[in-house]
Amino acid sequence: METITLAIVEDDPVVRESLQTFFGGNPQFEVLTVASSVETFLQKLDAEAQPLPEILLLDIQLPGMSGIEGIPGIRERLPDANIIMLTTFEDSEKIFAALCAGACSYLTKQTSLLKIREAVLNVSRGGSYMSPSIARKVVEYFSPKPKKQANTTLTDRQMDIVQGIVDGLSYKMIAARLDISIDTVRSHIMHIYRALNINSKGELIKRVVNGEL
Amino acid sequence: METITLAIVEDDPVVRESLQTFFGGNPQFEVLTVASSVETFLQKLDAEAQPLPEILLLDIQLPGMSGIEGIPGIRERLPDANIIMLTTFEDSEKIFAALCAGACSYLTKQTSLLKIREAVLNVSRGGSYMSPSIARKVVEYFSPKPKKQANTTLTDRQMDIVQGIVDGLSYKMIAARLDISIDTVRSHIMHIYRALNINSKGELIKRVVNGEL
DNA sequence: TATACACTAACATCAAAATGTGATACCTCC
DNA sequence: GGAGGTATCACATTTTGATGTTAGTGTATA
Known part of the structure; x- marks a missing residue:
């Protein structure tokens, strides 16, 4: 040895x-x-x-x-x-x-x-x-965390939008990716911001990257 | 027992x-x-x-x-x-x-x-x-990660700006917090983006939250 | 001392994001 | 079958963000 x-x-x-x-x-x-x-x-x-x-x-x-x-x-x-x-x-x-x-x-x-x-x-x-x-x-x-607050559930479609934002896409690009109009993207984002009580992409990205969504 | x-x-x-x-x-x-x-x-x-x-x-x-x-x-x-x-x-x-x-x-x-x-x-x-x-x-x-690429060092002041962005502040709010003009904030951010080779708040936040900074 | 660089700032421009209102269509659930 | 929610889209406005140029001041270092 x-x-x-x-x-x-x-x-x-x-x-x-x-x-x-x-x-x-x-x-x-x-x-x-x-x-x-x-x-x-x-x-x-x-x-x-x-x-x-x-x-x-x-x-x-x-x-x-x-x-x-x-x-x-x-x-x-x-x-x-x-x-x-x-x-x-x-x-x-x-x-x-x-x-x-x-x-x-x-x-x-x-x-x-x-x-x-x-x-x-x-x-x-x-x-x-x-x-x-x-x-x-x-x-x-x-071990399972005490759940960082209510996982304010977003719809599937809303999660598609969120994903686009986290991927660094502009509204225009998200619209193209999901094959919908940019106004629809805007509408979704407005609803998402309201649901999460935020008002910028930055905060949204932070939440996602921190696993709070 | x-x-x-x-x-x-x-x-x-x-x-x-x-x-x-x-x-x-x-x-x-x-x-x-x-x-x-x-x-x-x-x-x-x-x-x-x-x-x-x-x-x-x-x-x-x-x-x-x-x-x-x-x-x-x-x-x-x-x-x-x-x-x-x-x-x-x-x-x-x-x-x-x-x-x-x-x-x-x-x-x-x-x-x-x-x-x-x-x-x-x-x-x-x-x-x-x-x-x-x-x-x-x-x-x-x-244990220390294989350093996700060069820790392109930012100056202290630049880190102040980055912190503000990660905190979800607008340029205006960062300017107020640091007691400088919004144009100075803009100037700093432009330099930061160049240094990191990015071009949006989103990417910056992602990097920070992922500990790449 | 001269060069380089960080910090500050003003001015300018275009693109993008944030926010609102209104409207149509499709579900589902009571 | 109407109420409520989701998804879609249009139009409009204001604010913010991204990018550029120029420039004065200070500090550190070659």
Whole structure:
């Protein structure tokens, strides 16, 4: 089995050393770099011309730049590394900020070393692992939304018109596409605007693109 | 420890009975209903006025209605149940369809019974668990997109104008909001359109809402 | 310092959109 | 069979949007 190379960025010395000892003492892993902030981590990467880690364990609450803020910079230097967040924060905002920045796994600090090891292995194999509470928040992101207000139902024909507008067509082009007169298009649009309580193409497009229709 | 009530919907008799035996033989769990299709599952729920399961293990490939198609109907009768998908499919389309329908966990069928048990426990505690390969696809949904083409950078002032348009304001209203003349607004918009190679508010709004700016 | 560029603004023009009224025709539902 | 809704179209008006040119002012950078 190949060894998995790691880096650890964590400011709490207790946690940091615990991780270092745990992974350092396991021949399956090799801890290449340990730092207590994003800034020092990047410096160390520059200084030592060492092999690059495959996986990075990254805290969020750090002196200086936060872990999340640091992700873009880290990914620039380590484009192939997988980033595992390891943090006490469980609020959706931070979770999604981290994932959107490019983290591929997110663990709470209560996670046992064994589970962290499992996460590292999974990530190394191209998978991922998230703490249960985090995973729940992530799946809930997808679950049926509370319906962004009454889907003021438009008729089929009205939806044809809406589609034309969203496609960037002028009234004239919509008329041609649907083979009706431009005045009919105007009439439809007036009714649509009234039904939705709007008064410009812009608002209509926003609603559609936001999935509110 | 409270017993966790389960239902199983799975057409493959081997898998079904294996699950039934495993969970049935563990006093921590109670298997209330077992069915081989969504239709028969719902019938059984109606027929037997039994306690409702907290957690449902649901296959996707089923005779008749697919597991995913069945989720909305199931959630109507079991609004409080947590649905764990258990399936061979690993394509993003099915994963996201299931999650969007309201599933709260997604396991591949290779998952060991012990891991399935872990998933059930996690879900029962209000968390979630996904197979590593599934979890990876889910986090990748969030990860930085391949940058939908050059982020043609607009200036701060231009972004102010864009914001106004996206907010559904007319040129006149934007001018008032930014305390500049309407001609200046026009001038900015002309430059913005040129920079982005577009020629209408509609296209601009579409780009912004799609996060291409 | 000279060049480039962002922001501001006025003036102008044509195309398009927003809004209104009125009218015919076709459904469906009571 | 009449009431109400949808779809169709015409005609008309006002407002907005899209595009262009020109130009003064400030700032940053080569």
